[in-house]
Amino acid sequence: MTNNKQTAVVVCPGRGTYNKSELGYLARFHSDKSAFIERIDVQRKINGQPLIAELDRAEKFSLAKHTAGENASSLIYACAACDFADINRDKYDIVAVTGNSMGWYIALAVANALNTDNAARLINTMGSMMKGGVVGGQLIYPIVDENWQADPNRIMLINDLIEDASKQESDIRLYWSINLGGYAVLGGSQAGLKFAHSRLPMIDNTYPMQLFNHAAFHTPLLSSVSEQAMKEMEASIFNAPDVPLIDGEGHIWQPHSADSHALWKYTLDTQVRETYNFTKAIEVAIKEFAPEKIIVTGPGTTLGGAIGQSLVKFQWQGMASKADFISKQKTSPFLLSMGIPQQRELVI
Structure with a gap:
């Protein structure tokens, strides 16, 4: 039997991707996933935070409310994880997952290095670290x-x-x-x-x-946040992922050999305080896994340019300029962004 699946690397977005045009994203695309969204909201209810579905259904987008770390992080996680669940597995074989900045936490979640409850807790905890005042x-x-x-x-x-x-x-x-x-x-x-x-x-x-509303993440200024996070989030909640994970140093965490304690330390220590090299993550993704597609989950479409620029840098599939990338995207798109309706239809 012939396998007609295309290989794909999935990229999860970080902060700054749920904006005015994304308001109602969950209601539009994921009304069937209320049970999952309610699980994310368990911790938020305990903390007295606005619920994800309520934020998504708001009449107007509020820059102060929707972009605040304690709200934006969980909103983006919900959208991205729901999009990941909608990827057509009869059409795509997901060979690796990565993400940008906060998208690393989402990558951990969709790759099952964290279960849903622990992923929601981690993302809400990290997103809420700046509630008392953004550091830098x-x-x-x-x-x-x-x-x-x-x-x-x-x-x-x-x-x-x-x-x-x-x-x-x-x-x-x-x-x-x-x-x-x-x-x-x-x-x-x-x-x-x-x-x-x-x-x-x-x-x-x-x-x-x-x-x-962005703090100075991935710099030494967040050392105290790293220390606090390691006290609040125990290493035992981390597991080896189900699919390879590419981090912000370009390191691949393999399903059968990943050290869960090292994964905890990288997540809550190293990448919080040190530069996140998303360009390197994309380089490793294309060179080590040679995917037929890169799929970017929603919300938003802001990562498309950064990924396209990375592909041009490494001259992937002959793309050596912005014009080359745009031309390929028009004729036979390599990059599929689920935040773009026409490309979404090619994924779900």
């Missing part, structure tokens, strides 16, 4: 030109900026937080971000752009 912040800045070619001058500028920041007063703290395809996400203290804004030339009247 993040800004995003392009490191490629309009053709998605690496710009060595911009990369050097950022590296020099971070080095110069380390020589300033102690309140100026700045680090490379996420390597996000054609973008650098910098994390730092408010003084550090102000220092960056003063030194980085404006691009397209948009960048450098500070990310609203």
